[in-house]
Amino acid sequence: MRSIITKLILSFLLVGISGSLIVSLIIWQQTRFAFNQFVITREQEGLLRLLTLYYQRHGSWEGIDTAVKQFRDQGNVPFTNPAFSLDKRPFILTNVEGVVLYSPDPQQIGNRLPQREIRRAVALELNGELVGWIVITPPRQTLQPGSIEERFLRTVRSATMLSAVGATIVALLLGSLLAFGLTRAIRELKGAALDIANGKYGRQVNVRSRDELGDLAMAFNQMSRQLEKAIQARRQMTADIAHELRSPLTVIQGYTEALSDGKLEGEEEVYQILHQETQHLSRLVDDLRLLSLADAGELPLTFQSVEPRLLLERAHARLRIQSEQKQINLLVEAPDNLPSITVDVERMAQVLDNLIQNALRYTSAGGTIQLRADQDDHHVLLQVSDNGTGIAKQDLPRIFDRFYRVDPSRSQNGESGLGLAIVKSLVEAQGGSIQVQSEVGKGTTFTIAFPKAKGNKE
């Protein structure tokens, strides 16, 4: 009983069989009961008519005892139409007062009928006048074999049995069809899941219905697409990491080989290059570790409430000298009445520094970088805008991707293409979101939004 189809078919069959058995049983019992009632009524009527006729002919019950006995013994009824057959069922006849005139038990004759028997008695009336009482014992349980009544009941019984068998067969057929239909989607899902297990990522199944199975198929498809994306991202990431590690390692390897071969003298400049490259490697490893912690939701964060303006002013203080050296104006613009935000101040410093460093990198001397704090209905906004080179439309959707650089040749100065990926991860880890707007030649604006704390809509 391993397959779900077998289980379903058996369940349908069980329901079908028990249903038709119950129905057949009820029909059979009801028919038999109704039929017996019919037979009793018919016979009772016959007996009543017969006895009334006797009374009418004789004007009293005189001699009824002998007449009935005679009929019982000889099988004919001397006092009535011989075509009328009287069933041999025992009965008791009493006069109007309830004194027994005839009974199969001769001892009873002449006695008063017990009260409980009288309650079952049927009145015998002639021209509207009560002439006696009759008590008929219940019908026999078995009918005469071959009699019309027995044949009728036999036909009813075979018809009910036949319909029970028919209903069972129909239940089996319909059950099988339904079971196959219902399990089709499950079979398909099972096949697709096995495909995925065997490495065919992104496998999709047909959504055949709008019920729970349809929902399951949709969820499966979504999961499969996400899995495919995640696997692709992981492959890409591994390739990118290998690529990023290769260039500093090649430099270090080349210099150390030349030094050990004696082809290169140990000069300060050489050691500086080696130091820079190892620093680059170390930063790359740190960045990757931070991203993996953020991915796993394990980034240690210390939240505290802080005024947005304070965050911008501190960033301004940290990067003022650098911007002055590059002859770029670094300005802070933040109204006083902004609600505080709950963030990790250290991580926010990292985010803002990263964005400002980028802005400094892509803005020429004389340019301006604006650090702005603002709010809309539901968010507190932090913006870093520059009027630098801007980013082309086709690059915008990808700039937050890991290792994505608009110009891949720019890998000096620690530009690994991880900066914005880290910014996004850090902002999201603190419950915020980040967006970018940019136009080539005009400049770029990064907007970070943090939801306002509840009850703090100022």
Ligand code: ADP
């Ligand atoms: P990196 O660490 O190499 O700077 P980022 O992830 O920080 O990489 O940035 C990705 C790309 O986005 C960069 O290669 C750059 O082309 C572009 N970019 C980022 N900030 C700016 C900006 N303020 N102006 C123009 N381009 C930018």
